[in-house]
Amino acid sequence: MPVPAVVVEELSHSFDTARGALTVLDGIELRVTTGEHLAVVGRSGSGKSTLLSLLGGLETPQHGRVEVLGHLLGELGRDELARFRATQVGFVFQHFGLLDTLTALENVELAGAIAGAPRAARRAQAETRLEQVGLLARRDHRPPALSGGERQRVAIARALVNEPRLVLADEPTGNLDDEAAATVADLLASLPSTNGATVVVVTHDHALADRADRVVRLRGGRVHGADSGAAVPG
Amino acid sequence: MSWRDVAALASRNAGRRPGRVVLTVLAVALATALLTALVTIARTAETRVLDQVAEGGPVSGISVSPAEPSEDQADQDVARGGDFRAIDDAVISDVLDLPTVREVLPVVSTPVFVVRPFERPDGRRIGGFRERAVGVDTSRPTLIPVTPLAGRLPAPGSMVDVAVTESYLRRMGLDRTEAEQILGTEIELGAGRLVDGPGGQEISGRWRRLQVVGVVAQGAGGGQLVVSLELARSDQAWTTSGTDGGVELDASASPYTGLFVVAKGIDQVGPTREAIARLGFASSAPENLIASVDNYLGVVEIVLAAVGLIALVVAALGIANALLAAIRERRREIGVLKAIGARDRDVLRIFLLEAGVLGFVGGIIGTGIGILASQVVGAIVNGYLADQGLAGIALVLPPEVFVGGVVGPTLLAVAGGLLPARRASRLSPREAVSA
């Protein structure tokens, strides 16, 4: 049996709102195998992004158990979580999350700097990742000079620069046209084989979800269905 | 993240909102300029005073009277003389031998009659009047506690030169700005003495024609006329050779009517006065006055420094405000930084450094402007002093102004940035995925 990259058991999470506590996740059970490409789908407000935040250590779980790459996230301190995010996880956001004041190369390199990689090594690694996403030629351009698709590819390069074992993507094609979205989807789908990374994508983009090995649907804070390569109903 | 990486990131961010950055830096610069200018000007003035005091200039001068001292003499600014006691050359030599004494300037004040000029420059007739001529050794002008307004002091030993005071100017219907007008005019001055005449005691005059060569700012030893020591001694001798020894005309029987003693520094004024009292003479010194002037100036300094500091604190608050605004705008960016692994302290350092850079740049610009401004103020002050017939000043640029002008605002800016930076560092990485 393959080693699980992610094990989630009885995970519940709620937010305080003006109308009282709003339960977003309600007893989630989920396993993601190492090297698996998983898509999480569901309507807006179904808890997809919250689940991704919990898997990436952006938040600590309120109830239940989240074990990622052997780390029990509920038991890590702030600095340990930061270290976990820097070295184990690569994030891709819908809004790209690039710094406009830095060039493409510097944006990619920044993740290496944060992880504490030596200057020369992280520069080389950043160039490699930009090459992987096909943007080495645009290394000295700042994000405002890049198209949406290019920006997202820079963001993916940044997510890969520290060679993470888990890549988490939150609506990565949400702001892209079809052509760019297809390119990004190709890139993400290739990561398990080229980089040996486990990929979890949160999306309601059917085309993107179709590329996953498996799709899980969140509804009412619970997981419904765990189809492999199945079509996702709207 | 290494400091170098943090610095690179912070310096890039400083250029993100040029308008806001320029305004913030300008506020720091203006506050620094204000403080720098105040400190420079104040230090210039203070340095001059301290120099004078430390070098034993006229500020640490003591006036010795031809009288025995009162018991509490050393505690008094004013001479409270007892019985008459003559000051002669032997006394001068005794005082000069005191270890705390730098210089002794003998003074002779003697009564004179002035019969000319007959009229003022404006044509109004004036009568003759009695006055005192004060003789000093003008070969040592730096010791003489008077400030020239125009012209010069009488030449040493001159029997024809006279410098007049402001009160003489007023008698002539002039103010200090018109001092030049009096130069070159003639004064006919007589020393009187009492003689036995056929009809009883009479006053016989011996007259001189003196040329006004200078105007001085202060009353000189109670007289309006400053002459050479030789001239004053000659006239005093004439008056005291009268049948009454000069008493009727108020001439002193002491060969010298006073000494101006310069101590070796302001701290030596007290001991010197005690020693002079032991020699048997009354003395006066403005040391208590100096002390109170000094205290007063201290208060003024504190107030001015406080004004500058308040401006700097306001500027620091400006930096804090600018950073808070920046953090509000950059919540998601901060979230991304944390999502890709930045620790709280990395974010803290980025924002503190941004604040520091604003303070540093503002400090450099402000120090430059401040020094420039103090040069301008210095020029205006010199113009004013020149108008008043006073010597000008040279600006003193203390090295700590340069250091403090840059380090101070930087530290204050960092302090001002502390709260916003801390707030930024505590932001949740979840901000990265919030819509």
Add this chain to the structure above:
Amino acid sequence: MRRAGFAVLVLCGLLGACGLGDPAATPTVTTDPPVVVSYVAIGGDRSGDDDPDSQRRQVWPRLLFREHLPAQAVFALLSRPGATVEEALRSQLPGALELEPTVATVWFTAGDVEQSTPVDRYRADLDELVGALADFGADVVVLFEAGTPSAYAEAAQTVAGAHGAAVVEVAEPGDQGQIAAQVAEALALPE
């Protein structure tokens, strides 16, 4: 930041009040070589009015001092209206000699004529007085008024001649400037 602030006016006031002006602003000059001229006016004529009001009337000895003698001159007006030579020997000559005179003017006759001093006595006293001044080294000028009884006038001229003193006959006793100019001429002083 040590105590560090003065207002501009405080600064200016302080610099003025404490005499902190630049010492270089009080240059000294060398003394002129002393040309000591000590002038005494002795006599019993009207020139002896030495009260403050008459000083303003510009009596001739004062005009001589003021306008014809060098700047360094000192001057004493010892004459007293109505004084005789005999009185002057007692009350004026000692003071005059104390001044170490280099120039002396002597003008008697009015008092002696009025008091009818015998001419011989007048001549002898005047001789003693002018002699004392001349022996001291003073340039002496003896004055008499035109119209003075001839015996006194002759006596004055005789005494003057005996001591090498100049003689001035005053034609207009009311014209002080004229008298001063005449005396200056007799002493070969500048106009």
